[in-house]
Amino acid sequence: xxxxxxxxxxxxxxxxxxxxxxxxxxxxxxxxxxxxxxxxxxxxxxxxxxxxxxxxxxxxxxxxxxxxxxxxxxxxxxxxxxxxxxxxxxxxxxxxxxxxxxxxxxxxxxxxxxxxxxxxxxxxxxxxxxxxxxxxxxxxxxxxxxxxxxxxxxxxxxxxxxxxxxxxxxxxxxxxxxxxxxxxxxxxxxxxxxxxxxxxxxxxxxxxxxxxxxxxxxxxxxxxxxxxxxxxxxxxxxxxxxxxxxxxxxxxxxxxxxxxxxxxxxxxxxxxxxxxxxxxxxxxxxxxxxxxxxxxxxxxxxxxxxxxxxxxxxxxxxxxxxxxxxxxxxxxxxxxxxxxxxxxxxxxxxxxxxxxxxxxxxxxxxxxxxxxxxxxxxxxxxxxxxxxxxxxxxxxxxxxxxxxxxxxxxxxxxxxxxxxxxxxxxxxxxxxxxxxxxxxxxxxxxxxxxxxxxxxxxxxxxxxxxxxxxxxxxxxxxxxxxxxxxxxxxxxxxxxxxxxxxxxxxxxxxxxxxxxxxxxxxxxxxxxxxxxxxxxxxxxxxxxxxxxxxxxxxxxxxxxxxxxxxxxxxxxxxxxxxxxxxxxxxxxxxxxxxxxxxxxxxxxxxxxxxxxxxxxxxxxxxxxxxxxxxxxxxxxxxxxxxxxxxxxxxxxxxxxxxxxxxxxxxxxxxxxxxxxxxxxxxxxxxxxxxxxxxxxxxxxxxxxxxxxxxxxxxxxxxxxxxxx
Amino acid sequence: xxxxxxxxxxxxxxxxxxxxxxxxxxxxxxxxxxxxxxxxxxxxxxxxxxxxxxxxxxxxxxxxxxxxxxxxxxxxxxxxxxxxxxxxxxxxxxxxxxxxxxxxxxxxxxxxxxxxxxxxxxxxxxxxxxxxxxxxxxxxxxxxxxxxxxxxxxxxxxxx
Ligand code: FES
Ligand code: FES
Numbered sequence: 101x102x103x104x105x106x107x108x109x110x111x112x113x114x115x116x117x118x119x120x121x122x123x124x125x126x127x128x129x130x131x132x133x134x135x136x137x138x139x140x141x142x143x144x145x146x147x148x149x150x151x152x153x154x155x156x157x158x159x160x161x162x163x164x165x166x167x168x169x170x171x172x173x174x175x176x177x178x179x180x181x182x183x184x185x186x187x188x189x190x191x192x193x194x195x196x197x198x199x200x201x202x203x204x205x206x207x208x209x210x211x212x213x214x215x216x217x218x219x220x221x222x223x224x225x226x227x228x229x230x231x232x233x234x235x236x237x238x239x240x241x242x243x244x245x246x247x248x249x250x251x252x253x254x255x256x257x258x259x260x261x262x263x264x265x266x267x268x269x270x271x272x273x274x275x276x277x278x279x280x281x282x283x284x285x286x287x288x289x290x291x292x293x294x295x296x297x298x299x300x301x302x303x304x305x306x307x308x309x310x311x312x313x314x315x316x317x318x319x320x321x322x323x324x325x326x327x328x329x330x331x332x333x334x335x336x337x338x339x340x341x342x343x344x345x346x347x348x349x350x351x352x353x354x355x356x357x358x359x360x361x362x363x364x365x366x367x368x369x370x371x372x373x374x375x376x377x378x379x380x381x382x383x384x385x386x387x388x389x390x391x392x393x394x395x396x397x398x399x400x401x402x403x404x405x406x407x408x409x410x411x412x413x414x415x416x417x418x419x420x421x422x423x424x425x426x427x428x429x430x431x432x433x434x435x436x437x438x439x440x441x442x443x444x445x446x447x448x449x450x451x452x453x454x455x456x457x458x459x460x461x462x463x464x465x466x467x468x469x470x471x472x473x474x475x476x477x478x479x480x481x482x483x484x485x486x487x488x489x490x491x492x493x494x495x496x497x498x499x500x501x502x503x504x505x506x507x508x509x510x511x512x513x514x515x516x517x518x519x520x521x522x523x524x525x526x527x528x529x530x531x532x533x534x535x536x537x538x539x540x541x542x543x544x545x546x547x548x549x550x551x552x553x554x555x556x557x558x559x560x561x562x563x564x565x566x567x568x569x570x571x572x573x574x575x576x577x578x579x580x581x582x583x584x585x586x587x588x589x590x591x592x593x594x595x596x597x598x599x600x601x602x603x604x605x606x607x608x609x610x611x612x613x614x615x616x617x618x619x620x621x622x623x624x625x626x627x628x629x630x631x632x633x634x635x636x637x638x639x640x641x642x643x644x645x646x647x648x649x650x651x652x653x654x655x656x657x658x659x660x661x662x663x664x665x666x667x668x669x670x671x672x673x674x675x676x677x678x679x680x681x682x683x684x685x686x687x688x689x690x691x692x693x694x695x696x697x698x699x700x701x702x703x704x705x706x707x708x709x710x711x712x713x714x715x716x717x718x719x720x721x722x723x724x725x726x727x728x729x730x731x732x733x734x735x736x737x738x739x740x741x742x743x744x745x746x747x748x749x750x751x752x753x754x755x756x757x758x759x760x761x762x763x764x765x766x767x768x769x770x771x772x773x774x775x776x777x778x779x780x781x782x783x784x785x786x787x788x789x790x791x792x793x794x795x796x797x798x799x800x801x802x803x804x805x806x807x808x809x810x811x812x813x814x815x816x817x818x819x820x821x822x823x824x
Numbered sequence: 825x826x827x828x829x830x831x832x833x834x835x836x837x838x839x840x841x842x843x844x845x846x847x848x849x850x851x852x853x854x855x856x857x858x859x860x861x862x863x864x865x866x867x868x869x870x871x872x873x874x875x876x877x878x879x880x881x882x883x884x885x886x887x888x889x890x891x892x893x894x895x896x897x898x899x900x901x902x903x904x905x906x907x908x909x910x911x912x913x914x915x916x917x918x919x920x921x922x923x924x925x926x927x928x929x930x931x932x933x934x935x936x937x938x939x940x941x942x943x944x945x946x947x948x949x950x951x952x953x954x955x956x957x958x959x960x961x962x963x964x965x966x967x968x969x970x971x972x973x974x975x976x977x978x979x980x981x982x983x984x
Pocket of ligand 1: 875
C-alpha cells in the first residue's frame with residue numbers, strides 16, 4: 101500500500117508499510133504535472149529487524165556513486181552504515197528522476213535531496229518513538245539506528261519503530277532539519293565501495309557477466325569507416341561455421357550514434373562468433389575518402405592561415421589592441437583524437453519476447469537514451485522495454501552513447517525468445533568509438549609596457565557543420581580568460597567529418613586546458629613572470645563570472661577567489677617559490693575550472709633518454725564544503741591525473757580515409773603502473789555545496805606536464821602527444 | 825576447415841570439469857561461457873591488458889592467449905578459487921582495506937598477478953611491484969593503491 105502525501109509544490113513523500121512491520125519511504129521533486137506520477141530520488145526501506153536498504157538509482161561506472169549517494173541518505177537517517185544494504189535500481193526515470201552518470205553531476209544534484217530523504221525518514225522514526233513513549237519528539241535523540249530517550253534511559257531500534265513510523269504523517273522534506281556539518285559521522289569518512297568485495301569474489305556484476313538460460317553471443321561486423329553502408333556480403337561460410345546459430349544483416353539508420361549497417365554473427369560462444377566473422381567478405385560504401393588525421397591537420401592549417409573564423413565572442417577590440425601592444429605573443433596549438441578504451445568493451449544483453457517486450461541488461465551511463473532510440477528506430481515502445489542497469493567496467497563518457505543497446509536490441513529482435521549478448525571485440529571498440537575530437541588553436545596575446553595582458557584572441561578549429569560543432573567539439577565563449585581581459589576575441593572554423601565524436605572525461609576541457617594554459621605560460625614568460633603569477637593577477641579582483649545559480653547547489657559561476665585559493669595552495673604544497681630547474685628536470689603548473697570544481701596542479705617532470713617522466717604531481721582542489729567519501733574522492737583525483745598525463749605521453753588514435761588506424765592497446769597505450777607518479781592532494785574547502793569529482797582534476801595536469809617540459813628543456817610543447 | 829569439438833577435462837579451482845569445445849578456444853572463453861566463471865575478464869583478447877589473468881599450476885597466464893588444447897593437466901585457479909587460500913585472502917583483505925578498485929573490471933586480473941608476485945617475492949620493493957604489475961592495465965588508473973595494497977598484503981607499510 102502506498103500513499104502519496106503531497107506536501108508542497110516541489111517535494112513530496114511516499115510512505116508504504118512493508119510486510120513484516122517495516123516501512124519504505126520515497127522522496128523527490130514533484131513532477132511538472134501531478135498526473136505524471138511519483139518521482140523518487142531516493143528510496144529507503146527499513147525492515148522490522150532494523151536492516152536498512154537504500155536504493156541507488158544512478159549507473160555505477162567506478163565513480164563510486166553507489167556508495168556516495170546512499171552515504172548521504174544514511175547520514176541524515178542516522179543509521180549504522182555497516183547495516184546498510186545498497187540495491188541498484190532498475191531504469192525507471194518516471195519513478196527516480198534522471199538516471200545517468202555524466203558531467204560530475206550526481207553530487208551537486210543530490211547533495212540536498214538525498215539528505216532530505218534520510219532526514220524525513222528519521223523524522224518519522226522519531227515521531228513513532230514519541231508516540232510510543234508518550235514523550236515530545238524534541239526529547240529524543242538518534243544514533244546508529246536507535247532512537248533514544250535519555251531522560252528515562254529508554255531506547256528503541258529503528259526496526260522496532262518501523263511499523264509505527266509508516267503510520268506517521270510524512271514531513272515536508274524541504275523543511276526537515278538537516279545536520280550541521282560538525283554532526284556528520286558518515287559524510288566525510290573514508291568508506292570502501294559497497295560492491296568491492298563482490299567484485300573481488302568474481303561475482304557477475306558487470307554487463308558482460310550476464311548469463312541467462314539459453315543465452316547466445318553476438319559480434320557485430322561493421323565497415324571500418326563509421327556509418328558506411330553495406331553493399332553486399334557473402335555469409336554462407338559463416339552460417340555453416342561451428343557454433344553459429346544465425347548470421348543476420350542489420351539495416352542501419354545511417355548514423356553511428358543510433359544504428360549502422362552491419363552483420364551480426366550469433367553463436368553459442370563468442371569465440372565461435374569471432375571465428376565465423378573471419379569467414380565473411382563484405383563490401384561497403386566508400387564514405388571517408390580524404391578524412392585522415394593528416395588531411396584534417398592540413399585543412400586546419402589553411403583555415404588558421406586564412407584567419408576568417410566566425411565570431412564566438414568579441415569583447416572590445418582585441419585586434420586593435422594587439423596592433424598597439426608593447427609586446428605580442430602568437431602560437432598555434434593542436435591536439436589529436438582520443439579513444440575511450442574502457443577496459444570492459446561495449447556490450448549489452450537483450451531478450452526480445454514473442455509478445456513484443458524487450459528486456460535489456462545494459463552497462464550504460466545514460467540508459468534512457470537507449471530506450472528512446474530503440475523506440476524510435478526499432479519500433480519497440482518504451483513502455484514495453486525494461487532495463488537492468490549493470491555495473492560498468494569504465495565509462496569515461498563512452499557509455500553516454502547507447503549505440504550498443506540499439507545494436508543488441510536489433511539483433512535480439514530477429515531472434516525472439518533467445519537472450520543475446522552483444523560483445524565488441526577490442527578492435528570493434530576502437531572502430532565504433534565516439535572519439536574525443538582533435539582541435540587546433542591560433543592564439544595571440546598583447547602585453548602593455550608593464551607586462552599586463554591587454555588583448556587575447558583565439559582562432560579555434562574543430563569539427564562540425566553550419567556553425568554547429570560536433571559533440572564535445574565546442575569552445576565555450578565564456579572560456580578563461582574571457583571576462584578578465586577587456587579586449588578579447590574568440591573565433592571558430594568547423595570542418596565537416598564522418599568521424600563521430602563524443603564526450604571523454606572532462607569533455608572539451610581535457611583539450612582546451614592544455615592549449616590555453618600552455619599558451620598563457622608562454623604569455624607569462626613574455627611578461628617576465630610565471631604562469632601562476634599571471635593567473636593570480638588575472639584573478640586578483642573578487643569576481644563572480646556567470647550565473648551563480650541556486651544557493652542550495654554548487655555554483656556554476658567562476659569565482660576568482662576560489663581559483664586563487666587552489667593556486668596558492670598548490671604553490672605552497674609544491675614549494676614552487678623556491679623551486680630550481682636543473683637541466684632536464686623542472687616543475688610546471690596548470691589551472692582549470694570545469695564541472696563546478698577548481699583544480700591547480702604542479703608536475704615535477706624530467707626529460708631524459710627514456711623520454712618524459714613525471715615524478716610527482718601536487719593537486720589542490722576546491723569542490724565545495726565537503727567530500728562525501730574522501731577515499732573515493734582521492735581515487736577520482738589520482739585516476740584523473742594519471743589519465744591526463746597519458747594524453748601527453750601516450751598514443752592518440754589516428755585516421756586514414758575515415759578509418760581508425762589502431763586495433764588494440766598496443767596502438768593506444770593507456771597508462772601503466774610504471775608511469776604512475778606520486779600524487780599529493782590538498783583540499784581547499786569553500787562555503788558552497790559540494791560538486792563532483794569525476795572530471796575536474798584531469799585537465800590541469802596536462803599543461804602542468806607540458807609547461808614543465810618547457811621549463812626543463814626549453815622546448816615548448818604545442819601539440820599532443822608531446823614529442824621531445 | 826572446421827575443427828572438431830573435443831572434450832577436455834580440466835581441474836578448475838579444485839573441481840574437475842568437462843568442457844566440450846574446439847581445441848583452439850581460448851581458456852578465457854571456456855571459463856567465462858562454458859564453465860560460467862565471471863571473475864576472469866575479457867579486455868583485449870591479445871595478451872595486452874591482463875584482465876584475463878588466471879593461474880596454471882600457480883603461474884599467471886593470459887587466458888585469452890591459452891588455447892584449450894595447451895592446458896593439459898595443469899590446475900587452473902581463478903579469482904573465485906582464491907577464497908580459502910591464505911595468500912589470496914590476505915590480498916583481498918588488503919585490496920578492501922585500501923579500497924583499490926574504481927570500476928573494478930581489471931581487479932581480478934590484478935589480484936591474480938599480485939598473488940603470483942608475492943609467492944615468488946614475499947616482500948617486493950617498489951621496482952619489483954611495478955615490474956610484475958606492468959602488464960596489467962587499469963584504465964581507471966588505480967595504480968597508486970595497487971602498489972599500496974601489495975605492500976600491505978606483504979606485511980610492509982602501505983605507503984612507500
Ligand atoms: S584479455 Fe587477455 S590480456 Fe587482455
Ligand atoms: S578499476 Fe577500472 S579498469 Fe581497473
